[in-house]
Amino acid sequence: MSSSDAHAPNPHLAHHYETIEKQDYAVRLGMWLFLGTEVLLFAGLFLGYTVYRHFYHEAFHEASRHLDLWAGITNTVVLITSSLSVALAYNAIKQGKTKLCAGMLIFTIVCAFTFLAIKGIEYHHKFQEGALPGKWYHYAEVTAPGANLYYTVYFLATGLHAFHVIVGMSILIWILSRVLRGHFSESYYVPVELGGLYWHLVDLVWIFLFPLLYLI
Amino acid sequence: MSQPSQLHENKPPVYPEVNYLNADRGVWSWLTTIDHKRIGIMYLISVMLAFLLGGIFAMALRVELLTPGPTIMGANTYNRMFTLHGVVMIFLFMIPAIPGVFGNFLLPLMLGAKDVAFPKLNLLSLYLYWTGATLVLAGMIMGGTDTGWTFYTPYSTTTPTTLFPVLLGIFILGFSSIVTGLNFIVTIHTLRAPGMGFMRMQLFVWAIYATSIIQVLATPVIGLTVLLVGIEKVGGFGLFDATRGGDPVLFEHMFWFYSHPAVYIMVLPAMGVVSDAIATFARKNIFGYKMIAYSSLGIAFVGFFAWGHHLFVSGQSAFNDGAFAVISMLVGVFTAIKVFNWVATLYRGAISIKTPLIYICGFLFFIVFGGMTGIAVATVSLDVHWHDTYFVIAHFHFIMVGAVIMAFLIALHYWFPKMFGRKYHEGWGMVAASLIVLGFNATFIPQFLLGNAGMPRRYYMYPERFQALNVASTAGASLLAFGFLIILIYLIYALVRGEVAGDNPWDSRGFEWMTTSPPPKHNFDQTPIITQDPHSYQEPGEEVEHVVI
Numbered sequence: 056m057s058s059s060d061a062h063a064p065n066p067h068l069a070h071h072y073e074t075i076e077k078q079d080y081a082v083r084l085g086m087w088l089f090l091g092t093e094v095l096l097f098a099g100l101f102l103g104y105t106v107y108r109h110f111y112h113e114a115f116h117e118a119s120r121h122l123d124l125w126a127g128i129t130n131t132v133v134l135i136t137s138s139l140s141v142a143l144a145y146n147a148i149k150q151g152k153t154k155l156c157a158g159m160l161i162f163t164i165v166c167a168f169t170f171l172a173i174k175g176i177e178y179h180h181k182f183q184e185g186a187l188p189g190k191w192y193h194y195a196e197v198t199a200p201g202a203n204l205y206y207t208v209y210f211l212a213t214g215l216h217a218f219h220v221i222v223g224m225s226i227l228i229w230i231l232s233r234v235l236r237g238h239f240s241e242s243y244y245v246p247v248e249l250g251g252l253y254w255h256l257v258d259l260v261w262i263f264l265f266p267l268l269y270l271i
Numbered sequence: 272m273s274q275p276s277q278l279h280e281n282k283p284p285v286y287p288e289v290n291y292l293n294a295d296r297g298v299w300s301w302l303t304t305i306d307h308k309r310i311g312i313m314y315l316i317s318v319m320l321a322f323l324l325g326g327i328f329a330m331a332l333r334v335e336l337l338t339p340g341p342t343i344m345g346a347n348t349y350n351r352m353f354t355l356h357g358v359v360m361i362f363l364f365m366i367p368a369i370p371g372v373f374g375n376f377l378l379p380l381m382l383g384a385k386d387v388a389f390p391k392l393n394l395l396s397l398y399l400y401w402t403g404a405t406l407v408l409a410g411m412i413m414g415g416t417d418t419g420w421t422f423y424t425p426y427s428t429t430t431p432t433t434l435f436p437v438l439l440g441i442f443i444l445g446f447s448s449i450v451t452g453l454n455f456i457v458t459i460h461t462l463r464a465p466g467m468g469f470m471r472m473q474l475f476v477w478a479i480y481a482t483s484i485i486q487v488l489a490t491p492v493i494g495l496t497v498l499l500v501g502i503e504k505v506g507g508f509g510l511f512d513a514t515r516g517g518d519p520v521l522f523e524h525m526f527w528f529y530s531h532p533a534v535y536i537m538v539l540p541a542m543g544v545v546s547d548a549i550a551t552f553a554r555k556n557i558f559g560y561k562m563i564a565y566s567s568l569g570i571a572f573v574g575f576f577a578w579g580h581h582l583f584v585s586g587q588s589a590f591n592d593g594a595f596a597v598i599s600m601l602v603g604v605f606t607a608i609k610v611f612n613w614v615a616t617l618y619r620g621a622i623s624i625k626t627p628l629i630y631i632c633g634f635l636f637f638i639v640f641g642g643m644t645g646i647a648v649a650t651v652s653l654d655v656h657w658h659d660t661y662f663v664i665a666h667f668h669f670i671m672v673g674a675v676i677m678a679f680l681i682a683l684h685y686w687f688p689k690m691f692g693r694k695y696h697e698g699w700g701m702v703a704a705s706l707i708v709l710g711f712n713a714t715f716i717p718q719f720l721l722g723n724a725g726m727p728r729r730y731y732m733y734p735e736r737f738q739a740l741n742v743a744s745t746a747g748a749s750l751l752a753f754g755f756l757i758i759l760i761y762l763i764y765a766l767v768r769g770e771v772a773g774d775n776p777w778d779s780r781g782f783e784w785m786t787t788s789p790p791p792k793h794n795f796d797q798t799p800i801i802t803q804d805p806h807s808y809q810e811p812g813e814e815v816e817h818v819v820i
Contacts, residue, residue, distance in 0.1 A: 070793070071385035071462065081388045081461040088453045092491045099495035099525055103510065106521050189508040201516050207508040211499070 067243055079245050086249045090256050093219075097260055100212045104267060107208060111201025118197045118205040119268060121186075126177045127269040130170050131261065137166030138258040141227070141251045151241035153234060160231040163254065167224040174217055181206070209268055216260055223257045226250045284773025286692050287787045294792040305390035306792060310397050311376030312690065317400065318372060321363035328356035330752055333714075333745040339735045349731035350417035351432070357420030358437060362444050363404050365675050366533065369540035370451055370486075371400070373682045374479045376690060378455060380783035380790060381473050383464025383799040388457040392450050399447035406440030419729060421530070424511035424522040428503045438501040445494040448536070452486030455479055466801035473781060473805040474563050478543020481567035485532045485539075485574065493529030496522065520585050527578035534671055535574040539567055541678030542609055545634055548685045549613050550806040551779040552628040553620030557806040559612035566605040573601045583654045592651045599649035606642050610635065625777075626700030627685045633708035634677035641670030644719070659729075662722025665715045673711055680707070680758070687762070688776045692789040693769030699761040706754035713747025780807055 065075050072078040108115045144159035185193035188207040197205075230250045233239065239247055291308045301309055331352055335342045344352065375393065379386055387393050410416060416437045418427040427434060459480050463472070472480075499510060500522070509515025511522040550557040557563065579587060579595030587595075613635065622628070644666040648654045657663055687695055717740040722728075726737050733741065775784040782805065786795050 069390075071379075071387075071390070073798075077461055081457050084460060085389060085392075085453055085457045088456060088487055092449055092453070092487055095488060095491040096495050099492050099499070102525065103499075103521065106518060107516075110518070111516065189506045203509060204516050207510055211502070 082245055082249065086252055090252065093256055093260075097212070097215065100208065100215065101263070101267075104208050104212070107201065107204045111199070111204060114197070114199035114201030115205045116271075117199055118202045118209075119271065121194075121197055122209075122269050123177055123180065124269055126173050127265055130173050131265050133166050133170050133173070134258045134261050137163045137170075138255055140166065141254045145244070145247050145251045148234065148239050148244040148247045149241060153237065153239070156239070156247065157231060157234045160227055160234060164224055164227050164231065167220055167227070171217060171220060171224075174213065178210075212264055212268070216257070216264060219257045219260065223250075223254045226253055284771050284776075286771045287789065287791065289791065290692065290787065290789040291792045292691070292789055303394075305386070305394050307375050307379050307387045307390065307393060308690075308790060308794075310393050311372050311374075313397055314367060314371035314375060314400070315690075317397075317404070318364050318368045321359055321404065322368075325356055325360035325364055326752065326755065328352050328359065330748060332356060333748040335731055336733070336741045337745050339733055339738055341731065344731070346731050347417065350419075350729070351411075351415035353729060354416045354419050355411055358407060358416070358441070360672070361420055361533075361537075362441055363400075363407065365537040365671065366444075366448055367400060367451070368537075368675065368679050369544060369682060370455070370479060370482055370536075371397075373475075373544065373686060374451070374455060374482075374540065377686065377783050378458060378476060378479060379462065380689075380786065380794055381476050381781065382458065382462055383467060383782060383785070383795065383801060384458065384462035385793050385795065385798075386462075387454050388461055389454050392454055396447045396450040396454070399443055399450065403440040403442075403444035403447060406436045406443065410434070410436035410440065421526060422497065422500055423526075424500060424503070424519045425513070427500055428507075428511060434504055435501050438497040441497050442494050442501075445490045445497075448486050449490045452483035452490070455483040456487065459483075464799050464801050467782075470561070470564075471801055471804055472564075473783075474546035474557065474560065474567075475540075475543040477564040478539045478546065478567050481571040482536050482539045482543075484568075485536050485571050489529045489532040489536075489575070492525060493533070496525040496529065499525075520582065520587075523582055523585055524578070527581045528575075531578040531581065532571075532574045535570055537671055537675050539570060541634070541674045542567065542606075544678040544682045544685075545613060545631055546609070547781060547806070548627050548681050549616050549631055550808070551685070551777050551781065552625060552631065553617045553622055554778075554808050555616055555620035556804075556808050557612070558615035558618075559608075560804075560806065562608050563612050566608045569605040570602055573598060573605065577602060580649050580654070583651050584658050596649050596651050600646055603642055603646050603649075606638065610639060610642075625684075626695075626697060626704050627681045629701060629704035629708065630677045630681045630684070633704070633711070634674055634681065636708075637669050637673030637677060637711070641666060641673060645670055657722060659727055660722035661718040661726045661728055664728050665718035665722060668715050668718070673715070676707075676711075680704070683762075685777070686783075687765070688772035689783060689788045689790075691766055691769075692772055692787075693765050694772045694776060695765040695769060696761045699757060703754045703757040703761070706750055706757070710747050710750030710752075710754055714744050714751055715747070717741070717744040717747070781805070 068075050068078060072081070140159045140162045144156045144163065147153075147155035147159060181187070185191070185195070186197075186206045188203045188210065192203050192206065194202070194206075227250055230247055233246065291306055292312075295304070301313065304310065331343070332349070335344050335349055335352075375387070378384075410433050413436060414433040416430070416434050417432045418430055418434065422434075422438070459472070459476060502508070503510050503512070509517045511517045511519050513519055546557060546563050577595060577599040579591055580599045582595075583592055613631075644662070648657055648663060648666055684695060684700060687693070721737055721740045721744075724737065724740075726733055772788060774786075774788050776788075777784075780803075782799070782801065785799055
C-alpha cells in the first residue's frame with residue numbers, strides 16, 4: 056500500500072519484498088528446500104530397499120534380472136535427454152528466446168510422455184507375468200522368498216517416481232502455456248527455472264532407481 | 272527503531288481504529304486472506320477446537336479409569352478413545368499449535384517484515400490442515416482407529432477398524448507442516464528488517480527456525496511411512512509383515528525417525544516462547560542469548576539421531592541401545608543449557624508476577640522434572656522396566672504436554688494484547704494458572720507412581736491395588752479441565768469487553784511491539800530499522816551489570 060514511488064513498479068514484485076532480487080532469492084531457496092523434502096520422501100523407500108536387499112540378497116539379485124533391462128536403459132536415456140532439453144529451455148528464456156524455449160519445453164514434455172509409455176508397457180508385462188506383489192503374486196520364474204518384497208519395493212518406488220513424472224510434466228505444460236502466452240522474458244523467468252529444477256529432481260531420482268532396481 | 276514504549280505517558284491507551292481485524296470485513300475476506308496475522312488467528316481457533324476435542328477424549332479416558340472394571344465404556348471404545356486422543360492432540364494440536372498460531376502471527380512482526388515469504392502457501396498450509404483434520408475426524412466417525420497414535424505394524428495393517436482416512440489425514444497434515452516450516456525458513460533468511468542480523472533475532476525466531484528445519488527434514492519420512500502402512504493395509508504386500516518376509520521393526524525405525532524429532536517440533540517453539548517472555552517479565556536482558564539460540568539448533572540436530580531409544584525392547588542390538596541412549600542424553604545437555612540461562616535471567620531481575628510468569632514457573636518445573644525422567648527412561652536398563660507403562664505416559668505428558676501447554680498459555684496471555692489489543696483479567700488469569708499447574712501435577716505425578724508400580728498403558732481395566740492413584744489422577748484432570756474452562760470464559764469476555772491494552776502493555780522490548788496492537792493490515796507503515804539487540808532492557812547509557820555471553 057505504501058512503497059513503490061521510488062522505482063517503476065514491477066508487476067511481479069509482491070508487496071512484502073523490497074526488491075525483485077530478494078524475491079527471486081526467496082523463491083529459489085523455497086524450491087531447493089522443497090526438493091530436499093522430496094529427496095527425503097524417497098529416502099524411506101531407499102531405506103526399505105537397502106534393508107530388504109540385505110535380508111534377501113539372492114532373491115533381489117534374481118528378481119532384478121527379470122526386469123526388462125532395455126526398457127530401463129531407454130528410459131534412462133530419455134530422461135537424461137529431457138533434463139538437457141529443460142536446461143536448454145531455461146537457457147533460452149534467459150536470453151529472451153521465447154520460441155526456442157517453447158520448443159525445448161515441448162521436447163521435454165514429449166520425453167516425459169515417452170518415459171511414461173515405456174514404463175506403462177513394462178508394468179503391463181509384469182502384471183501379466185504375475186509379478187504384482189501381495190496376494191496377486193504368482194510369478195513362476197522368481198519364487199525365492201523375498202521376491203515378493205522386491206516387487207513391492209519396485210512397484211512402490213517406480214510408481215511414486217512415475218507420479219512425480221506426471222506432476223513434473225503437468226508443471227512443464229503449465230509453464231509452456233505461459234511461455235506461449237508471452238509471460239516470460241529475459242527480465243522475468245524464475246518459474247521456468249523452478250519448473251526445470253523440479254524436472255531435474257525427477258530425473259535424479261530415476262538415476263538412482265535405475266541401477267538399484269535394474270543393474271545390481 | 273521506533274520508540275520501544277510509551278508507558279509513562281498519562282494518556283489512556285487508544286484502540287487503533289483501523290487494524291488487521293477490521294481492515295476487510297466478512298467471512299469470505301477471512302477465508303481468502305493471505306495476511307499472516309489472520310491466518311494465525313484462524314489457526315488459533317482451529318487448534319483450540321482440536322484441543323477441546325482431544326481434551327474431551329482425555330476426560331473420557333480418565334473417567335473410565337476411575338474404577339478397576341468397566342466404568343463407562345468397553346475395551347474397544349477405550350482403544351479408539353486413546354488412539355483419537357493421541358492423534359488429535361499430537362497431529363492437530365501440539366505440532367501446529369505454536370508455529371501455526373504464534374509463529375504465523377509474530378514471526379514477520381518480530382523480523383520487521385510485512386508478511387511471510389510465501390503468503391499464499393501460508394494459506395494453503397491452513398487449508399491442508401483443515402483437510403487433514405477433516406479426514407481424521409471422518410475416520411473417527413466412520414468407526415475409529417484402535418492402534419494407538421503410533422500405528423505399530425503388524426497390528427495396524429490387520430486391525431478391522433477404519434485406518435485409511437486417519438492415515439491419509441496425517442499424510443496431508445504432514446504437508447501442511449512442511450509448507451509452514453519451509454515458509455518460515457525462507458522468511459527468516461530473506462525478510463529480516465534492515466539492521467537485523469541473525470544475532471539480533473529474538474529467541475522465539477531462533478526456536479521457530481530450528482523447528483522449521485526439523486519439520487522440513489523429518490516430516491516427508493512420516494508421510495511416506497503412513498502411506499506405506501495404508502498401502503500395506505489395502506494391498507497386503509507384506510512390507511511390514513514378518514509372515515511374508517517383511518520386517519515390522521523397519522516400520523518402527525521409520526516411524527520414530529520422524530516421530531522422535533517431532534517431539535522437538537512440539538517443544539522447541541515452546542522453549543522459544545519462554546525465552547521471549549521470561550526477559551519481559553524479569554525486565555532484564557536475556558542471559559546467554561547465543562547459548563540459548565545455538566542450543567535450539569543443537570537439539571534439532573541431536574534429535575535426529577535419538578530415535579532408537581523407542582526400540583530398546585524391539586530386538587535392537589546392545590550396541591545400538593547404548594549409542595542411542597548416549598545420544599538421547601545429549602538432548603538433556605542442551606535443554607539444561609537453556610534452563611540455566613532462563614533461571615539466570617530471572618536472577619536479580621525486576622520481576623513482575625503476572626499470569627504468564629506463573630506458567631513460566633510451571634514450565635520450568637515440568638521441563639526439569641520431565642527432563643530428568645527422560646534421562647531415566649533413556650537409560651536402557653531402567654527403560655526395560657518402565658517400557659509401555661504409565662511411567663512413560665507420565666514422562667511424555669510432563670515434558671511434552673506440560674511444556675507445550677504451558678508455553679501455549681504463556682504465549683496466549685503474553686501476546687493476547689498484541690493480537691487483539693485488549694487485556695484479559697489478571698486476577699482470573701492467576702487463578703486459572705494456579706489451578707492448571709496444580710492440576711497438571713495432580714494428574715501426572717500419580718501416573719509416574721502407577722507406572723513404576725507396573726501398571727501398563729493402554730488397558731481399560733486394572734488390578735484393584737492401582738485404584739487410589741487412578742482416582743487421584745482423574746481428580747487432577749478435573750482440576751485441569753476446570754482451569755481451561757475459566758480461561759475460555761475470561762478470554763472470550765476480554766475479546767469483547769476487555770480493557771484497551773495500548774500498544775505495549777508489558778513495556779516489552781520485543782520487536783513485535785514496535786507496531787500498534789492490534790497491528791495494521793501491513794504490520795508497519797514504514798519498514799523499521801533495527802538498531803539494538805533483542806531482549807535488551809538497558810536504558811541508554813546504563814552499564815551492563817552482568818556478564819554477557
